[in-house]
Amino acid sequence: MRLKAKLRSGARLRGGILRLPAEMLVELSGVAELDYVLVDCEHGPADLVVLQQHIALAQAHGVPVLVRVGRGDANQVLRVLDLGAEGVVVPHVESASEAREVVRSAHYPPRGERGFATYSRAGRFGAVSAAEHLDAARDVLVIAMVETAAGVENAAEIVAVDGVDAVWVGPADLAVSLGVPPGDAAVSRAKEQVHSRAREAGAAVMSIVSSARAGAVEDADFVVYNVAHILLDVFRSLRAGSEPG
Numbered sequence: 001m002r003l004k005a006k007l008r009s010g011a012r013l014r015g016g017i018l019r020l021p022a023e024m025l026v027e028l029s030g031v032a033e034l035d036y037v038l039v040d041c042e043h044g045p046a047d048l049v050v051l052q053q054h055i056a057l058a059q060a061h062g063v064p065v066l067v068r069v070g071r072g073d074a075n076q077v078l079r080v081l082d083l084g085a086e087g088v089v090v091p092h093v094e095s096a097s098e099a100r101e102v103v104r105s106a107h108y109p110p111r112g113e114r115g116f117a118t119y120s121r122a123g124r125f126g127a128v129s130a131a132e133h134l135d136a137a138r139d140v141l142v143i144a145m146v147e148t149a150a151g152v153e154n155a156a157e158i159v160a161v162d163g164v165d166a167v168w169v170g171p172a173d174l175a176v177s178l179g180v181p182p183g184d185a186a187v188s189r190a191k192e193q194v195h196s197r198a199r200e201a202g203a204a205v206m207s208i209v210s211s212a213r214a215g216a217v218e219d220a221d222f223v224v225y226n227v228a229h230i231l232l233d234v235f236r237s238l239r240a241g242s243e244p245g
Contacts, residue, residue, distance in 0.1 A: 002064065002086060002136075002139045003035070003036055003064045003066070003086045003087060003139075003141055004086070004087075004139040004140075004141050004165070005139065006035065007141070007165070007166075007204055007221060011035070012220075012221060012223065013035040013036060013221060013222050013223070014034055014035050014215065014223045014225070015029070015034050015035050015036035015037055015038055015066070015222070015223070015224060015225070016029055016034060016037060016038065016224070016225040016226075016227040017038040017039075017040050017068075017208065017224050017225070017226060017227060017228075018037060018038070018039055018040065018227055019039070019040045019043070019044030019045065019228070020039065020041070020044055020045045020046075020047060020050050020051060020054065021045075021050055021054070022039075022054065023053075023054065023057060025037075025227060026054050026057050026058050026061070026063070027057065027061060029058070029061070029063050030058065030060075030061025030062060030063045031061070034063065035063075035064070036063060036064045036065065036066055036086075036222075037054075037058050037063050037064075037065050037066070038065075038066045038067070038068060038089065038224055039051060039054060039055075039065060039066070039067045039068070039085075040068045041067055041068060041069055041070065041076070041080070042068045042069065042070055042071070042091050046069075046070065046076065048079055048080075048083065051067070051080065051083060052083045052084075052121065055083050055084045055085060055121070056084070056121070059084060064086040065084070065085045065086060066085060066086060066087045066088065066089055066141065066143070067080040067085045067087075067088055067089070068088070068089040068090075068091065068145075069088055069089070069090060069091075070091075071090070071091050071092045072090070072092075072098065072101065072102070074101070074104075074105035074113075077090070077102070077105040077106055077114075078105065078114055078115055081106065081114065081122060081137075081140060082117065082120035082121065082122050082123075083120070083121050083122065084120075084121040084122050086139070086140065086141060087106075087140055087141025087142065087143060087165070088102075088106055088140075088141070088142060088143070089143040089145060089168065089206075090102045090142070090143070090144055090145060091145040091147060091170065091173075092145060092147050092148065092151070092173070093144040093145055093146060093151060093158055094146075094148055094150040094151045094154060095150070095151075095154050095157065095158065096154065096157035096158055096160070096161050098158075099144050099157075099158045099161040099164050100161050100163075102142055102144060102164070103142055103161060103162070103163030103164060106140050106142050106163070107137070107138075107140060107142075107163060108134060108137055111163065112163075114137075116130075118130055118133045122136075122137070141165045141166070142163055142164055142165050142166075143164075143165060143166040143167070143168055143206055143222075144158055144159075144164050144166075144167050144168070145167075145168045145169075145170050146158065146167055146168070146169050146170070146174070146194050147169070147170035147173035147174050147177065148173065148174065148177040149174075149177050149178055149190075150177075151174075151194075152169075152174070152190045152193060152194055155167070155193065155194040155197040155198070156197045156200075156201070159194075159197050159198045159200075159201040159203040160201050164203060165203065165204060166198070166203055166204035166205060166206050166221065166222060167194060167195075167198045167203055167204075167205055167206070168205070168206035168207065168208070168222070168224075169190065169191040169194050169195070169207070170208075171183075171187050171191065171208070174187050174190060174191075175187050178190065191207075195219070195220075204221035204222065205219075205220050205221055205222070206220060206221065206222035206223075206224060207219075207220035207222070207223060207224065208224040208225075208226055209223060209224070209225060209226065210225075210226045210229040210230060210233075211230065211233070211244075212225075212230075230244075
């Protein structure tokens with residue numbers, strides 16, 4: 001079942017954010033039966049050949065892939081979807097007009113402006129018909145990141161854009177934008193505000209956590225485990241001979 005269908009069913013989806021290269025972590029995600037892998041091509045290498053290899057590996061293990069692209073990078077949105085990603089995460093969305101541009105870049109006409117091809121990996125190299133490929137492409141997930149004071153202010157308009165499936169508040173960038181330290185109460189209040197607007201609009205919410213314990217209590221449709229932080233805690237605990245966290 002594709003991620004969008006799982007989301008519609010009300011499932012709470014859990015996955016990890018990884019940076020290239022991370023073949024073993026992709027495989028471990030499949031073995032552990034996580035719901036998805038999120039590959040970060042914003043704060044990490046964006047090599048499309050390596051990304052293709054990771055998507056193929058994830059699919060071999062039955063794990064859907066989301067990709068975080070660079071800000072407003074329509075060309076990268078096209079390419080990662082052609083490679084077989086089931087959705088895109090776009091950072092620093094600050095307005096409804098920017099959200100509409102993201103939706104247009106991720107969808108085929110008449111909804112959007114994505115260039116059409118069936119000979120890509122997403123089209124199984126031409127093995128599926130144009131109609132089948134168009135039907136599958138309707139399930140592409142579009143997740144907008146709100147990471148600035150302007151984005152928070154415009155959150156209601158952003159989540160109301162047709163085609164924005166979910167919103168993710170980026171706590172680190174938002175803290176910098178608000179001029180407060182990470183973890184400040186102002187960030188939590190802004191996050192709650194954005195999530196409230198998303199729920200009112202019928203959009204899903206995505207949230208990043210740094211431990212299984214935090215993930216268990218996080219009120220989000222997409223729980224994103226910060227794998228780098230979690231592994232760092234594990235390695236530190238190994239050195240100290242204690243339990244992580």
